[in-house]
Amino acid sequence: MTVTRLGREIVSKSDELYRPQTPNIGIVHLGIGAFHRAHQAVYTDTYMRKSGDHNWFIAGVSLRSGTVAEQLNPQDGFYTVKVSSAQGQEQQIVQSVAKVLVAPDDPQAVLSLMASPTCHIISLTVTEKGYCHDPSTGNLNVQHPDIVYDLSNLDKPKTAIGYLVSALKTRFEAHIDAPTILCCDNLPENGNTTARLVTQFATRISDELVAWINENVAFPNTMVDRIVPATTPSDIDELADEAGYRDSAMVKTEAFTQWVIEDKFAGKRPHWEDAGATIVSNVDVFEKAKLRLLNGAHSSLAYAGFLSGYEFVSEVMEDKAFGRYLNILMCDEIAPTLTPPPGLELTSYTADLLARFTNPALFHKTYQIAMDGSQKLPQRLFHTIEDRLQNGESAECLCFAVASWLRYTMAFDAKGDAIEVQDPLADVLYDVQKRDFYDIDKLVKGYLGLSQIFPQTLSTNDVFEERVKYWLSYILANGVPTALDSLLLEVQDYSPQLKQQAVL
Template identity: 40%
Template structure:
């Protein structure tokens, strides 16, 4: 018989899983977090759970909220189990469950007045967010804040009733400024290069549309530290809920399964104070740039590299893709010959060893991470994880054959069918546009690179255009397997 997760059941749950080793009743709110999805609860919340277990900083409890429809379902589920989460850490030889409890309350996503009021509360010293790469209103071609996005325009017309994360943060900061309350620190926990800078540009950029004085105050006084976060965390489904029930006897409405590895590198810029996360493994550095670039190029770029060939070959799980010699061979050659050589040095880090660790993490059979998750939202991820590497190599006059093949595989995937002829369900916010463009590109590859908002100058560079066209034609004339086989054997993507 399973035990339903709740605070009252923790004594019984402790027989099969670790439970919070601190008095949750003694906690006080110090962090407001937007986006309480799986990654947040496998990463930031776990570090805080470890910290609170030492008896420190219990005044940095988390209040969760969000702005998306899915956030409401997540918050309702967590509220029903006293804001506790079961986190299952999985490696090939072990699975360990723990119940975490740093979240002590939540605000419904639709209750904008309550969110702004809590943002204005002096007790809130950090506002953090995991809102995905696509949630920052970035123009993919320029990398700059898109002030013309309809959501941003709508918030600028109604600053007292904002609907975006950045509109809400700006409203909270406006109220604190008016009341003479020191600003909170804004901490992005998303996989975006210079995520603190990007968050600052979004908050100040939105504020500037209605209140230039507020925008200047935000830029001058509010801290937005950059950070690098890393932990492979798949989506939760029936499979995970059943495994939790069978292996640990726990019924959790939204458990989190993840790998054992985790990493968090942060710039130490928290004027309003912060929890002592360095005591539980968070690395504080003066400049996070080398670490985040390494992770985004090698790990996230690696995910993109295996995603589309595996998706086209009807491979379901990531570890299965790593066991496929053509997919694994493509990843290995592309990383070693084109990606890693343009990643700058990282303090105390061997990039080749980091890549070897990355491959072992991808191959973890326990995680159950899906290829479809890796293929998701390419229109936002490719400009962040792949295209900058292409730009760097072009600037150096270096070959881009493997990167062009990766881009051609994304195009082929967006055509909407796998090699076996199976339909690919929509898997991008811009799926209709991508599918239409991919179908035109089958006969005219230049059509794909003409998406200037995604490729920008890279799409107009002759060496990349030629390599991309050759790769896409090879995929259509010879198939994915034959094209990967030639490339993996040391040849070019095109015939």
């Protein structure tokens, strides 16, 4: 039996169709992956449904692959969000994405949309590595081959930063109002970081352009939070059986969602607060709590869990040793480094995170979370470790997480089978292992000497080096589960609070 593919006709029958045949594009989004479709696009859809303000349809841009365009464009941009919670599952068809462009196929079409006077928001979810920066310093990597290319080919760039500067240059020269550039990636002070990278690139183009950007373009900081596992073919088949249509662009997610945005815009914007977003004067405290507690714990769990043979996060959470480890990590090492955001109690927030991790309906793979650690760990773990060590406090569980990540980058699992390490610096990390594998002192010094990953405050810290070396050697000799048992015994000895947490 042939199942009809999702499109305008099906939406008009099963949903309240509000999108016109020729929608107004008010937002251009770079990096239209699953997260954007389950998060910002949903907020925008909700706002337009509720308000009747239909000037904020999204033109998505894929900077590399044509896969999302092949999924969405034949469906007129419509797609399903399937939400799983303890109460069951529900789904909705999102209408806010009007179309998807594939940047390498037609860069001028992308730049034209970004420079259009009707485009007021340019948003991004291109992942940490998409910013072509040095995570240890936060500065643009001007030696990155794609940045080198973009500086000489601004009319057909490859990177998000190149596209932003090229579009801003066009707007500046044509006297078109400046847009708001809305970074929605897990970077520290993501708006400020994006502004810095854009101006560092633009400095090599024109001082006048830099001055115009600094004076007119807004780069709000944001915090985004929603767990979005990768969609599988079986998810698509299951939805087809349930809904009676085939949706190649569906995404699945959890019920929880949060979006905190700094109140700093260049001009018109959707009133996302009417759709559940939070507009604040300072995002910093929200961002730190999320990056350190959720993302830091997620990464810690992913590397150690993957090396313990667990495929999904919920499976890791069923292991009592990992439950104790995460309690100690989050409550006793991470939470004390944070100032609670207004209205957020950290103990309750931590408990909610642990409950979200245990959701078995999400099938969130540890391998998916483990991607791009060299770009993620500075903001997820390293900054927390710096705070702990500077205050003379233990960071034992955090150092264990770093050691687990380094073990993961060695590209073989606990059984000795090869694994593909998806990381832009995978080859650099592997070269260190290949050179110094049989000398643990040289091995760890080699890793910590990678200045593009580790900040000097950690690479020269004797305590950090010694504890990472200790746990990496223990994991190599005994495996993660045995090393984890040893860690739990050790941390109980140096703090009565940790001892109490460890028996939970």
